[in-house]
Amino acid sequence: MASGTSTLPLLVRAFPFFYSYLPPWEARSLRLCCKDLAHIGACHCFKGIVFHLYKPDFERLRALADHPVISKHIIAIFYEAGSLVINGVNPYLDVNPEPAEAYLDEDEYRFETKDIGNRRRVHNCEENWLPRGAFDNLPITKEDLGGNYNQYLRAVDHQAQILWNREDYRLFEEVLPKLKGLEEIVVNHSIPVHPSPYDCFFAQPGSEMGAKQLQAVVHGLQGSELQLRSLCSRLIPPTLINARLFNQIARSCKGLTSLSLDFASEDYTDYSDEIHIHTEHTRRMIDTQIIQDCLKELSSLEYLSITFEAPRKLDFLSSLRGLIAPGFVWKNLREIQLSFIETEREELFNFFELHRSTLKVIRLHHCKLTTTSWVKLLWQMKGALDLNDICISGRVMGRSESGESHPDLKQLYDNNGYQIWWFGSPDNPAKSSVTAGITAWFLHDAPFPLVSGIQYDTASDDEPDDDSEGECL
Template identity: 25%
Template sequence: MSEPQGQTPQQTDDTIMSEREPPKKLTLLDLPPEILHQVCAHLPLKSIRSFRLTNRFLGDIGACHALPELVFYLHTTDFAALRSIASHPIYPRFVRSLVYGCDLLPSPRLSLKQYIADCRRMEKRRVKMHARHACDEANRPPKPQAEVRESYKEYKRVHQAQEEIMRDERDYEILREVVGKMTNLKEVMVSSDFEFRVGSGTSSSDGRNGLMKSDALRNCRTPFDKLDCLTQLDGEKGQEGVRHLRALLMAVKEAGIELKSLCAGLIHWSFFNEALGNFGFHSMGNLLANLTRFELLVLPGPSQDPEDFQRADAIEMNNMSIDVMEEIYRCQGLMRTGVIRNLVKGMPNLEILSIGFMDHAEDNDFIFPARLQDVVPLNHTFPNLESLRLEGLETERQELTDFVVRHKDSLMRLELRDMRLVTTSWRKLLPELRYELKTELMEEVSIYGMALGMGEEDGDQELEEWFMGDPEDHGATELATKVQKFFMNPNVSDCPLSRENMEPIPDDDLMDEDILDHPLEGLMPDHELAELILGGMQFPGGGHPFQDPFDDPSFEAPGDWLD
């Protein structure tokens, strides 16, 4: 083809290009779905939610990455959302983690008069809290009574729906239905009493900070927020977390899902009583054998509302204390059977292990619900164990050292909290651990809460007691910081614990701030009340309240303890 006269080949090409449309600019919609999935895999959850709002196509792709962790409660709207997700042809495959919050509206249902009084009490508490932190919310006027009455209608509706779900066991039915469709589910968490929700931590996919938290739970809104927090939420009294954990595990077993991570707390100790014939860990078969992360926080006694103490007289407080102690002894008897130890022994791939018992023996710091040997197999080695957290246990220096040192080749984080060495000393344990573990090569070694022990030096066989604080509550004490430096800094040579700096638990850590602001009225003097509570208590098996009756060969537990 001949070129037009008077034009060079280059001019001809330019003329042809000028006659065409300008090149199209590429957008996200022009990228292959595989690349879009790779992009979403590196976005934070907040950005993925924005990404989904672009259009339906990108919304479907983003949804696959926006639902890796589902947080839900025993509530009609949450169960409806679970069913909607499970019925989608794509979404269920991308759910890897389920987080079940145990908040419930307490039963029985409040009357209108009780609800209004509860609202006013909660408002006063909120104002006082905001005033303490100099927030503008402190000046917010109380809600008009008409608005509170309208809120009560919503409260009644939610409470009635909750009772119907539990009565008809629809929570079990719905969880079996939805979990069976989540074929890639690997992580399960049951959170009662705000466990796993506060303090420093990471998402479930990263274990760099020891005890793990759920990012989704830390600031998560609940379906009860529509009540504007006008009444308090709670778990089932005496059965905290039991129903929720049982329902979730039953669904996991029926679906045949092998979990990688299981976190549960607070869980009432009765959950582990196989004699009751209820579904529990013992019914799971080998579905927990591949766990790499197991975190468990047990409630060994009945939970007590601080306001119950505020309203109680001396006799009622005595009876509540007796109830707590009796139930802790029943928990002790069950733990002695090794029900948790045998469970843990069947998890050879553990990388993160956390076992704790919430301390409710506030009148007596020497009654612990379990020993170290009750909950972990002392002669067993977990070759991949990186993080170990123990709480609310009693043991001996030699037992603890042997178990921890056995894992020194893999262990990177160690946390001890509210621990008692029965006849041995912390002042010997700390230097021993530092030397054997070479802790300066680890990421973290910390001790919080109570550290109770017994002097081992000649002429010094007296009680040891230090309080290290709580970084997630009122903050760690200066002594706890010194202990961390002792473990992590090889230039610190002297053990920070001594007879001179022993410090008992401060009284205000044992009581709710609201109680301190409103002293108990009409009670006998403190020293007489203490004598009544500690001296008048009937401990199972008799004997001194500071003595463990299970160590007494003449002790026989009542026949109904494990019923």
């Protein structure tokens, strides 16, 4: 072999295989070794990108989109879109609010320093603008908190300028068409699930401005010619249920195989009036079939999740037919998740039966059968469906039908004649004997749990008190 010959080309060809087994941070460090590894790493190290409502993150995303190799290999982006801007500032207005409307005042902010989760998060930040010993006080004193609070005000201004100047709209309009391999977008309007540049503050980003962030993403998808496969939006306000946005989703995302929409409740203080307004607004918008018309255009769906966070646990915010057109079939639907819906046994069973050849996973949370029986529905489903998993959770309501006799269930009737069970939390279904029992009965022929001799989870550790004002999914 000639003296100039090297085995490096063979190693370079093998490195894509090695890269696939490395965590992203290790793979990115190898890119610094040589030009060949830098090129290979560019193909494998940036498949998933997380960014926040934060200008430096916007610039980093622009740089990645302009890279000739990286831009082609980004598969998923996760937008932490939660905003520190508060107090119901209208996201549809193009005028800046009065500064006082956008911030927690100093007393409100100081109150947040008593929360153990907030204290732990801020304490773990390398820079939090708090003097030594600040955490010895509960709440933290105004003197100690001053530096941190001033930085919080600057952060709110920073985000407000992005939103009111529509910098996010320009970002997605510019960047998304360059990400030719992009398949998945997640927009989270709630508390961040990834490390955030705003972790150093006692206030956490929330969903008050969520409508505008998702609109910015969908705006960028228009004309991008992306073949997006998955779209997930978490805790978006119900004001987002409008024809313009859902028409844009239907036009820009026809190839979706996975859609997940999680609608937040409004944070009202006058529960006697405002909760009723919130519920009726949501129902009215759903009854216009805006969501239904959009879903009919997404004919390739394999996974569908539409969930609501209701301000009262017995508010059922949508009928099934308001979301899904009766008789409509997705030919490849494998998994369905619904919450806070009101329907009837026949309607829900007909939907399941139409999809029996493909449907493998069902998740229902806080659901109501208006005049019909859950017992009959469950037996119908078991006889007709071949599932890999089923989870029924939360507060489940129904009525007895003719021919049913369940004297042991009388204790579960409320004053309006409804049977009501608390099936436990969807986050920990094994904790509920009824939820776990339904799953075991359905999948493994265990005894049917809604009969005498089984302890009902009419009250569990996860259930709010009957007089609770609200509930979070």
